[in-house]
Amino acid sequence: MLRTGAMRGAAVAVALLGAACSTVRAPYSQIDHARARIPDMPGVRVWADDPDQPMLRLNTTAPLTMLTLSGGGAEGAYGAGFLSGWTDSGRRPRFTIVTGTSVGALMAPFAFLGPDYDPALKQIYVEGQMENLLRVDGINGLIGSSVFKAEPLKRLIDHYADQALIDAVAAERRKGRFLFVVTTNVDAQRAVVWDLTAVAASPSPNRYTLFRSILMASCAMPGIFPPSLIEVEADGRRFAEMHVDGSVTSNVLAVPEALLLSVLPKVGPTPPRLYVIVNGKLEPDFDVVADHTLSIVARSFWTTVKANTRNTLIATYEFTRRNGWEFRATAIERDHPIATASFNFEPAYMRGLYDYGYERGRSGRGWQAALPRASITARN
Numbered sequence: 001m002l003r004t005g006a007m008r009g010a011a012v013a014v015a016l017l018g019a020a021c022s023t024v025r026a027p028y029s030q031i032d033h034a035r036a037r038i039p040d041m042p043g044v045r046v047w048a049d050d051p052d053q054p055m056l057r058l059n060t061t062a063p064l065t066m067l068t069l070s071g072g073g074a075e076g077a078y079g080a081g082f083l084s085g086w087t088d089s090g091r092r093p094r095f096t097i098v099t100g101t102s103v104g105a106l107m108a109p110f111a112f113l114g115p116d117y118d119p120a121l122k123q124i125y126v127e128g129q130m131e132n133l134l135r136v137d138g139i140n141g142l143i144g145s146s147v148f149k150a151e152p153l154k155r156l157i158d159h160y161a162d163q164a165l166i167d168a169v170a171a172e173r174r175k176g177r178f179l180f181v182v183t184t185n186v187d188a189q190r191a192v193v194w195d196l197t198a199v200a201a202s203p204s205p206n207r208y209t210l211f212r213s214i215l216m217a218s219c220a221m222p223g224i225f226p227p228s229l230i231e232v233e234a235d236g237r238r239f240a241e242m243h244v245d246g247s248v249t250s251n252v253l254a255v256p257e258a259l260l261l262s263v264l265p266k267v268g269p270t271p272p273r274l275y276v277i278v279n280g281k282l283e284p285d286f287d288v289v290a291d292h293t294l295s296i297v298a299r300s301f302w303t304t305v306k307a308n309t310r311n312t313l314i315a316t317y318e319f320t321r322r323n324g325w326e327f328r329a330t331a332i333e334r335d336h337p338i339a340t341a342s343f344n345f346e347p348a349y350m351r352g353l354y355d356y357g358y359e360r361g362r363s364g365r366g367w368q369a370a371l372p373r374a375s376i377t378a379r380n
Helices: 004-019 030-035 073-089 103-113 115-126 151-160 163-173 196-201 207-218 293-323 347-363
Strands: 045-047 065-069 097-101 178-185 190-195 228-234 237-245 273-277 326-330
Touching: 030 228, 030 237, 065 103, 073 103, 073 115, 073 273, 073 347, 097 103, 103 115, 103 163, 103 178, 103 207, 115 151, 115 347, 151 207, 163 178, 163 196, 163 207, 178 196, 178 207, 190 196, 196 207, 207 228, 207 237, 273 293, 293 326
Parallel strands: 065 097, 065 273, 097 178, 273 326
Antiparallel strands: 045 190, 178 190, 178 237, 228 237
């Protein structure tokens, strides 16, 4: 649950947003949208519904091993703990591709760079680094684009996604590994897949700023945290696209939307392996929702995300079955208690989820044998 003061202040802010003014943006057309590119960084992004996907066309003879990290707010503590436990089990593989959405995008660079970065994830989720994220933006919350301030999340990302981390991601690109995260372009109503390894390895001086802006955007639940305005250009004219939480369009990006019905050519003798960590529950979770605007908005948002996540996982499993991939997934168990709105950033709550995830990852029993609404067998 949100802390009481933040809840009341935020509810008032949300109630008044409809009468508020907003930032004036330069207009652009649908033709501009179709031609838009990131200045000085060709090829760093693609639409998830675009059939010309780079994600699964890798020039590698090594077995393809993918990790996908979902969104889930504070429940990201589960995934952080699971990864650390998986490391300590001695069975965690080195991933060819890591993808992340929302809080999964925040985790993804650390998971991509490997077990040496597990302590950083633990710091974020267990040692109070997220406790101050929910700060109502005062009068700006009444006239701006979100209830909560951008600065706490920006400071968190700036601190951990520093130049050294981004340079380390760039070095892995040269080894044939890839890190992808998802944002939602709300102007276009489309999911955008960003190649953060390409961003990090770009010679552009803007690479560090763009890398962090993409992480900010993927975590930005609409109306709750501010969107990211990302500068693009089309035919020599520059304008800003508005990007928000990747969970709005694609909470689990293991296989891009355009490829879910495909049969891909086989590469090598070893079948690809896909691991999915869902930072939350897959089953519906009953709770009586408080009659406050923010509680209702957040509960409705996560209800939609949860339903879409289940459906996407079912389609993803069918893709892996059709193409002969190995599939494994983990999520918080049905009976394990979690907060109603995924906004409980209190350290004690997050430590409990981290410890729970750690034990499931270390034991090897965390991989679920079935997902709701489908008989999906995960091979351990």
